[in-house]
Amino acid sequence: MESPPLIVAPASPGATYRALQPEIDAAVAHALGSGWYILGTEGRSFETEFAAWLGTAHAVGCGNGTDALALALRGLGIGPGCAVATVSHTAVATVAAIEMAGATPVLLDIDPATYTLDPAALAALLDKPPVGLPPIRAVIAVHLYGQAADLDAILPLCERHAVVLVEDCAQAHGATLHGKRLSNFGEVACFSFYPTKNLGALGDGGAVATADPALAAELAALRQYGWRQHYVSDVVGINSRLDELQAAILRAKLLHLDAGNARRGAIAEVYDAALADGPVAPPARRADGTHVFHQYVIRVRDRAAVQAALRAQGIGTGVHYPVPVHLQPAYRGRVALGPTGCQATEAAAAEVLSLPMYPELTEAEVARVAAALRTLH
Numbered sequence: 471m472e473s474p475p476l477i478v479a480p481a482s483p484g485a486t487y488r489a490l491q492p493e494i495d496a497a498v499a500h501a502l503g504s505g506w507y508i509l510g511t512e513g514r515s516f517e518t519e520f521a522a523w524l525g526t527a528h529a530v531g532c533g534n535g536t537d538a539l540a541l542a543l544r545g546l547g548i549g550p551g552c553a554v555a556t557v558s559h560t561a562v563a564t565v566a567a568i569e570m571a572g573a574t575p576v577l578l579d580i581d582p583a584t585y586t587l588d589p590a591a592l593a594a595l596l597d598k599p600p601v602g603l604p605p606i607r608a609v610i611a612v613h614l615y616g617q618a619a620d621l622d623a624i625l626p627l628c629e630r631h632a633v634v635l636v637e638d639c640a641q642a643h644g645a646t647l648h649g650k651r652l653s654n655f656g657e658v659a660c661f662s663f664y665p666t667k668n669l670g671a672l673g674d675g676g677a678v679a680t681a682d683p684a685l686a687a688e689l690a691a692l693r694q695y696g697w698r699q700h701y702v703s704d705v706v707g708i709n710s711r712l713d714e715l716q717a718a719i720l721r722a723k724l725l726h727l728d729a730g731n732a733r734r735g736a737i738a739e740v741y742d743a744a745l746a747d748g749p750v751a752p753p754a755r756r757a758d759g760t761h762v763f764h765q766y767v768i769r770v771r772d773r774a775a776v777q778a779a780l781r782a783q784g785i786g787t788g789v790h791y792p793v794p795v796h797l798q799p800a801y802r803g804r805v806a807l808g809p810t811g812c813q814a815t816e817a818a819a820a821e822v823l824s825l826p827m828y829p830e831l832t833e834a835e836v837a838r839v840a841a842a843l844r845t846l847h
C-alpha cells in the first residue's frame with residue numbers, strides 16, 4: 471500500500487496561494503499593469519487597510535519584519551549607547567534588528583507555560599541592570615507562536631522604569647488581549663509578512679504600526695533614504711520599502727485573514743482534544759486573549775523519537791527554535807543575559823515541537839494528525 475502523502479509542516483504558503491489564486495493573480499495583474507512598482511497606490515491602500523484592521527492609526531510598510539523592528543527602534547531614537555531587552559527564545563531576527571539599530575541587546579528568559587517574556591526576569595533586569603550595560607531604553611515583547619506576551623505585567627514595569635515597549639507581532643497578526651488586537655499596547659508594533667506568517671506575502675514584506683502620527687512620518691522617511699520630500703534626506707535613512715506587487719497580494723490576503731485565523735483556532739481545538747488526558751499537554755492559552763496559532767507547539771522530552779514516529783505516519787513537524795539566540799555562534803559569549811539567566815529558554819529549546827498548522831489543512835489531514843497525537847498517550 472502506498473503511504474499517505476506527507477503533510478508539509480508546519481506551514482504551507484503554496485497551499486494558501488492556491489486557495490486564493492484567482493484573487494491573488496488578479497491583484498498581481500492589476501499591480502503589474504499599473505506601471506508603478508514601488509510606493510504607490512497599492513502600498514498606500516494596504517497601509518490604510520492594515521492599520522484599520524488592527525484598530526490603530528498608522529501602518530508604514532517596509533521590506534521585512536527585521537527591518538520593521540530596526541526602523542521602529544531608530545524611529546524612537548534608540549541606537550548606540552542604548553540597551554534593548556528581549557527574549558532569547560525568538561526568531562533571531564528580533565535580536566539582529568536591535569544590533570542593526572546600533573543598540574545593545576540583553577536577553578531574558580521566558581515563562582515556560584506561554585514561551586513569552588517572563589515578567590519576573592524583566593523586573594530583575596530593570597531593578598539591577600548588569601554592570602557595564604548601557605541604559606535600558608526599550609523592551610521588545612515577542613508575541614510568540616500567536617498569543618500575547620504578559621503585557622499586563624510588562625507594561626507597568628516599562629512605565630515605572632521609563633522604558634519604551636515595542637511589540638514584535640510577527641507571529642501574532644490579529645491575536646487579541648482584553649479584546650484589543652495586539653499592536654495597540656506598545657509605542658510601536660512590528661509585523662513580518664514572510665510567506666509562512668499568518669498574513670504572508672509571496673516574497674518579503676513588513677510593516678510598523680503606531681498610533682503616533684509623528685513617529686509614522688519619521689518611519690516613512692527612514693525607510694526611504696530619510697526623505698520627507700523627494701531627493702532631500704532630512705535624516706540618514708535606509709532603503710526598506712514594501713513593493714507594489716507584495717502590497718497588492720497582501721491586500722487580497724488581508725480579506726481572508728480573520729477566516730484563516732479562525733480555521734487555525736478550529737484545528738487547534740481538534741489537536742487539543744486529541745491530546746486531552748494524555749502525557750503531552752496542549753499549548754497553554756491565556757484566558758484574557760485570543761491565540762491565532764501561528765504555531766501549535768507541544769513539548770516532548772524525546773523530541774527526535776516523536777518526530778520520527780510522526781514522520782513515519784506521514785506527518786512533518788518543525789522546531790521553533792532549536793537553538794536559543796544566546797547559544798548561536800554569532801551571539802554566544804558576546805550577547806548580554808539578564809541577571810536570572812535563560813534556563814527555561816534552554817529547556818524549552820530542547821523540547822518544543824511544532825505540528826502542522828495552516829488554514830488549508832483538510833479535515834482528513836487534521837484527523838490524521840489527531841490520530842497520530844493519540845498514539846502519544
Ligand SMILES: *Cc1c(COP(=O)(O)O)cnc(C)c1O
Nearest residue numbers: 534535536561563564640662664
Ligand atoms: C519572522 C519573524 C521576524 C522577522 O521577520 P522577517 O520578515 O523574516 O525579517 C521577527 N520576529 C519574529 C518573532 C518572527 O517570527
